[in-house]
Amino acid sequence: MSTKVVKSIREAIALTGLRDGMTVSFHHHLRNGDYVLNMVMEQIADLGIRDLTVNASSLFDAHQPLADHIRNHVVTGVLTDYMAAGLGREISRGLLERPVEFRTHGGRPSDIASGRTPVDVAFIAAPSADPMGNCSGKYGKSACGSLGYAAADAMYAKKVVVITDGLVPYPLLDWSIPEIYVDYVVEVEAIGNPAGIVSGTTRITRDPVGLVMASYAARVIEHSGLLEDGFSFQTGAGGASLAAASFLKDIMLSKGVKGSFGLGGITGYMVDMLRAGCFQSLLDVQCFDLQAVESLRTDPRHQEISALHYASPTMRSAVVDSLDVVILGATEIDTDFNVNVHTDSNGYIMGGSGGHSDTAAGAKLAMIIAPMFRARLPIVTDRVTCVSTPGRDIDVLVTQGGIAVNPKNGVLAQRLKDAGLPVLDIHELKAKAEAITGAPKALPKGDRVVAEVISRDGETLDRIYAVPEL
């Protein structure tokens, strides 16, 4: 029987021919429970390989050891779509000499496919795989559901290593990534900590402010003119976004609207909407909870998609191009509707676009849902600390204190006013928040660039600067 199984990660790395200066890639379906990136980087460091670029679809606090690899010059370049606050703070203090390159979930695979950011060795964390490398995220003790972000890495990397804690006899059926792309397979004890991989349950918010926002959000969709048969929808896993989905479900059921598809990172709430008949199908690039994983495994209407298919701007088309409504978050939004999801208001990196600007660009209605202020900082500013998604792609901001519609979408503003919703100018909303919080003093900007934000079309959208000591 043929096999690509090698006995250790170390042996696989050696066999790939990885050398100084090359690029390695990782995907983030195991989220904050991921062990694979750290296990691989530890072996790479131990082998004495240096000056590597890490291209990871997202980096979580579980990946904090990466900071030491940067300090030791094992890693000298970082490309990612999202960076959690722990590593983000170190980057914002100037840890890495070369600026981090932030892309979107659509821009990243597009640049890998085009060769703009080539990958030498891709490491695929696979909850289930066979000895020839057919692999899936739907089965096994570390099941995470979709492996959508890993697809481009597997297809275009020069060498591909599958790392699994669920080796099964050949052939594994119902694969996400087929053996045709895979060079080596490594079996390990555990690829991740199940508690960090998927949430047991994602919950809607109980915060009264969040529920007011969610109810407005659902009513904006109801009166947008888009909520009719064939409707398509994406929302995040945040408490208020889930509450909005829950209110929307009630509206759709009471009006008998038969939607087309739900998209995105999928939660149990979207699965409930599928089962209730709100949608014909779910298109899933990442599962957020166990109910989503179970549904992807068992319900043929719930389909896994690659990041290229989800959001690439350079494929013939991507699903985001057919999306009606997306609900998104923000740390800041300015009076031109530019949105920041990369940094906090002090300028420290604590996130990234993910699919934010891809879906905002594609959807007919891109909605930001956020409280008027958080911890005394108003959500609306004169100018965002970092432009993650340009204002031209944002249609409406929903807060508990009112709804601001981008002036480019006058039809929507009129529809919402006619429906009796509290529509106000974004400048008024800013003033309303500042009447409660006081006007924040602008912070000094650092002078060293620590990260570059690259739009889904490959343009430099903004730069993130080192945070000066106060």
Add this chain to the structure above:
Amino acid sequence: MAEIVRLASAGTLESSDVYVEIEPWDEGIELQLESVVKGQFGGAIESAVRATLAECGVERARLTVSDRGALECVIRARVETAVLRGRGES
């Protein structure tokens, strides 16, 4: 004038709240301020604390203020409560 006679505190370290500790002090107001929004509101927070102390008639005290983004009304309420507890009349 209100005399602070014992160590007292008010508030929490939850987001959007402020934790205030007050204790007896020989001379003037000694204020240590830490805040997640110090850059944006540091001056405003200090003014609110000092104004509240003046309104309560406190002229000698040492305060440690750990702010998690509290609104001004919350800051004033926490300082006033800490004063009332510290002077032993509450």
